[in-house]
Each structure stands twice: as structure tokens, then as C-alpha cells.
Amino acid sequence: MRLGLCLSLLLTLCSVSAHAFDPFSDARIRPRFALEGPDELRLILKGQVGLGLYDLEGEGGLQNDSTTDTVTLGTRSAFVALDAVRLALRLETPVDLSIYTAVAFEDGKAYAEGAWLDWDSAVSPWLRIHVETGLQLPFVGVDDFTHRAPLAARIYWGRPEVHTTVEVAGKHGAFRWWAGLSAAMMRPLGTEGVNDAATKQGTLAVLSYGDARPFSGNGGVFGAKLGLAVPHVSLEAFGFWGRLSAVQGTDELRNRMAHFALVPGYNAADPRDQDDTFLWGGGRLNLRWAGVEARVEAIASQESLIRRWTAYAQVGYAWQRTDAALAFLRTLEARVRVERYRILDAQEDLRVVDPSQALTWDWDVLTVALAAQLYGEILRLHVEYSLIAEENGSAGQGSVAFRNNELTAQLELRF
Numbered sequence: 001m002r003l004g005l006c007l008s009l010l011l012t013l014c015s016v017s018a019h020a021f022d023p024f025s026d027a028r029i030r031p032r033f034a035l036e037g038p039d040e041l042r043l044i045l046k047g048q049v050g051l052g053l054y055d056l057e058g059e060g061g062l063q064n065d066s067t068t069d070t071v072t073l074g075t076r077s078a079f080v081a082l083d084a085v086r087l088a089l090r091l092e093t094p095v096d097l098s099i100y101t102a103v104a105f106e107d108g109k110a111y112a113e114g115a116w117l118d119w120d121s122a123v124s125p126w127l128r129i130h131v132e133t134g135l136q137l138p139f140v141g142v143d144d145f146t147h148r149a150p151l152a153a154r155i156y157w158g159r160p161e162v163h164t165t166v167e168v169a170g171k172h173g174a175f176r177w178w179a180g181l182s183a184a185m186m187r188p189l190g191t192e193g194v195n196d197a198a199t200k201q202g203t204l205a206v207l208s209y210g211d212a213r214p215f216s217g218n219g220g221v222f223g224a225k226l227g228l229a230v231p232h233v234s235l236e237a238f239g240f241w242g243r244l245s246a247v248q249g250t251d252e253l254r255n256r257m258a259h260f261a262l263v264p265g266y267n268a269a270d271p272r273d274q275d276d277t278f279l280w281g282g283g284r285l286n287l288r289w290a291g292v293e294a295r296v297e298a299i300a301s302q303e304s305l306i307r308r309w310t311a312y313a314q315v316g317y318a319w320q321r322t323d324a325a326l327a328f329l330r331t332l333e334a335r336v337r338v339e340r341y342r343i344l345d346a347q348e349d350l351r352v353v354d355p356s357q358a359l360t361w362d363w364d365v366l367t368v369a370l371a372a373q374l375y376g377e378i379l380r381l382h383v384e385y386s387l388i389a390e391e392n393g394s395a396g397q398g399s400v401a402f403r404n405n406e407l408t409a410q411l412e413l414r415f
Contacts, residue, residue: 050083054197182223188248217245239281
């Protein structure tokens with residue numbers, strides 16, 4: 001496994017920037033509302049609102065009244081919901097230091113999605129240093145350009161952590177490179193739904209790292225990345241390592257996976273004395289040219305006795321109008337993504353067909369997506385359909401299919 005992780009570090013990955021994905025970056029949402037203060041301070045307000053339709057495949061439809069879980073057992077119950085309303089306040093100073101925040105409002109509650117100090121300075125015309133400290137996505141997070149996040153994001157880098165990162169980026173003619181180190185607090189092991197419609201109910205999920213929060217025994221996580229780029233192509237490799245605690249770590253595996261005790265290496269004499277290995281790493285290859293975009297990403301990991309990997313390939317084309325800045329239908333984008341997720345080694349002993357044990361299943365997902373900027377840079381539409389297949393049969397028992405293909409449509413307002 002360690003050899004596989006090392007090899008994956010030497011293989012594919014990256015965004016065209018050394019920075020982690022910031023959903024409120026100026027490249028994604030340009031500043032429109034700003035207050036100029038004393039000492040050249042600048043306070044910027046940005047926002048994002050989404051209205052989504054979620055429809056799972058199966059019998060029934062609107063007004064279908066299922067006596068069982070409508071998400072996991074193949075019946076169909078479409079709904080429209082307001083996605084989280086997000087506001088971001090960003091304070092910029094004249095000394096390359098900024099303070100970024102992002103707050104989400106949903107279901108009668110508000111919570112911080114991000115809050116960090118950001119120092120980004122040019123040491124010379126060909127060298128930059130970037131330091132970030134606070135609550136933010138891992139520094140390998142990227143924009144996946146879709147409403148539905150890939151499994152790699154749902155599991156590894158799609159949730160914020162508390163970290164400090166140092167990144168150095170250089171440019172020599174058309175050649176660019178970047179390298180970075182990260183020190184973070186361990187995030188709790190938990191679950192992330194495979195279906196977007198399963199946010200409020202349902203059990204079809206994968207083992208993932210949740211939002212940063214304190215818990216007993218959580219320790220440090222250390223990461224590194226290295227990236228290279230030439231025009232139209234970028235490549236990055238990365239890796240993270242640390243130790244799982246019992247609480248929110250190995251205990252989660254034992255409590256959430258009914259057959260975890262059957263995995264080779266399990267200490268039956270002391271259930272809380274388990275392998276505390278924590279490793280994940282991989283890479284991305286990005287290509288962008290004349291409206292065509294492609295990405296390949298692969299990540300392998302080990303959490304205690306569980307070894308697994310996920311990979312996806314995504315290709316798309318973005319057609320863009322270049323006339324009026326606020327023209328209707330400014331862009332039209334089409335994308336296709338193929339994903340695979342596998343638990344290694346003892347998966348036959350680990351699997352249980354019951355949906356409550358979906359953490360032990362393997363997954364294949366095909367997503368077809370269309371997106372358009374309906375009005376300038378402000379109003380966007382995403383329409384996506386995902387074919388979701390699962391391998392859930394254990395030794396001597398065949399796989400049972402669940403009808404959980406999903407249609408999502410979202411109107412998104414960015415300001």
C-alpha cells in the first residue's frame with residue numbers, strides 16, 4: 001500500500017494555480033460591492049445563492065408516499081430546495097495581506113465555511129510566496145466545474161480543515177512550477193452521501209473526512225505538493241500523512257462497518273487498540289486548450305486497516321461569447337465525467353448488501369453535465385444526470401442493484 005501511495009505521488013494532478021480552490025476568488029466572482037476605508041483598506045462583499053431540483057430514479061415521482069426510505073430503496077420522490085445561501089466578506093490591505101471569510105445559511109442555522117489569513121507576495125518578478133492560516137479547504141482542492149462534486153472531493157479535499165500552508169511558485173518563461181507544505185488538524189472520519197438528494201436522509205454514502213472540528217485525541221496532519229505547468233497543461237502530485245485517534249477515527253470504522261472485525265489485522269482482544277495509519281495521496285493532470293478541457297485525478301488512501309482508491313476522468317468543452325459583457329447565454333458548457341471507487345484487500349469480507357452498510361460498497365459513476373451563464377457572470381444554470389452503479393455483494397452473495405441514478409438542476413446566482 002505504501003508503495004502504491006508513493007507511486008501515486010509521482011503520477012498525475014493539478015490546477016493552473018498554486019492556490020487551493022476558493023469559491024469566492026476574483027477569477028470566479030469578480031468584486032462588485034466594495035467599501036474603501038482608511039489606510040487603503042478595502043472591504044468586499046460577495047454572495048452565492050442556489051435553487052436546486054433533485055430527482056432520484058425509480059417508481060413514483062412527485063407526491064409519491066413511500067413507507068420506506070425514498071432515497072435508498074429505489075422509489076422516486078423529487079423535490080426542489082434552496083441550497084445554502086453563502087456570503088463572503090473579504091478585507092484586503094495594501095501589504096499583500098488579506099482576510100477572507102465565507103458564511104453559509106441553511107435550515108435555520110449559520111456556520112463558517114471558511115475564515116483565513118492570506119499573505120501572497122511577489123519576492124521577485126519570477127518568484128511568489130503564499131502563506132495561508134485558518135479554516136479553508138486543503139491546499140489541493142480545485143474547482144470541478146460541476147454542481148455534483150466527484151467522489152474524490154466528497155471523500156478527501158471537499159471539506160474545510162484548520163491549517164497553515166506555505167507555498168512557493170515560480171515562473172521561467174512559459175514554464176511554471178509550485179511547491180507547498182501544509183500542517184493541519186485531523187478532520188473526523190464520517191460519511192458523505194453518494195446522492196445529492198440524500199443530504200437530509202438516506203444511507204448510500206462513502207467513508208469521508210468531515211468538516212474541521214475539535215474532538216478527543218485529534219492530532220496533526222502534514223501534507224506536501226509539487227506542481228509543474230506549461231501552456232495548456234499542468235501536473236501536480238500531493239500526499240498527506242498523520243495518525244488516527246480512536247474517537248472519530250478507528251472507533252468510527254469499527255462502529256460504522258459491521259464486518260470491520262473480519263478485516264485481517266483486527267485486534268479482537270482490544271477493539272480500541274487498532275492500526276492508526278492515516279495516509280492519502282495522488283495527483284491530477286489538467287489540459288485546457290481552445291475551449292476544450294480535460295482532467296484526470298487519482299487518489300489512494302489508508303485509514304487503519306481500510307485501503308481504498310478513487311479516480312476519475314473528466315472532459316468538456318466551453319463555448320463562450322466575446323461580445324457584450326452582460327449578454328444573455330454568455331457561455332454554454334458540456335462535460336462528461338467517469339468515476340471509480342474501490343475498497344481494496346478484504347472488500348469481500350467487508351461488504352454487506354444492506355443499505356445501512358453502503359460504506360463497504362464499491363461505486364462507479366457516470367455524470368453528464370450541461371451548464372450555461374444565462375445572464376453575464378451573475379446567473380448560471382447547471383443540469384446534470386448521473387448513472388450510479390454499486391458493487392455490494394459479499395463472498396457467496398451476488399450484488400443487489402439499487403435504482404439511485406439522479407437528475408439535478410440548479411439555478412445559481414453569483415454576485
